[in-house]
Amino acid sequence: MEDCIFCKIIKGEIPSKKIYEDDNVYAFYDINPGAPVHFLVIPKEHIESVNSLNEDNAEIVSHIFKTINKLVSELGIDKNGYRIVNNTGKDGGQTVHHMHFHVLGGRSLAWPPG
């Protein structure tokens, strides 16, 4: 997707603080962190949102969660806990239309969000 900032981050056209990448996913720190640890995990394939998941592409969600499982351990937030967030569409507050999962940790988080 030409105008997608996350596709540009994957291609290295926009700099990012990368944590991990493999053939299918890319993980990097959020530019505007909402917690001491706040990173995003995205598919390399441009999938607009959870609404765009289907039989052919939904396996990536399992891979994203396995990646989160590994990274939270490496970053040392697995034991105290963390929050995984996906925002979908207008009411969900999605601002970047390339599906992504936020991972927030490093402090106690209020619930529910505002």
Ligand code: 5GP
């Ligand atoms: P959303 O609101 O769509 O769920 O989340 C988009 C997230 O992407 C926001 O938390 C925002 O701070 C982050 N973000 C937007 N642009 C950039 C960028 O250029 N670099 C990084 N690292 N994060 C970004």
Ligand code: ZN
């Ligand atoms: Zn994209």
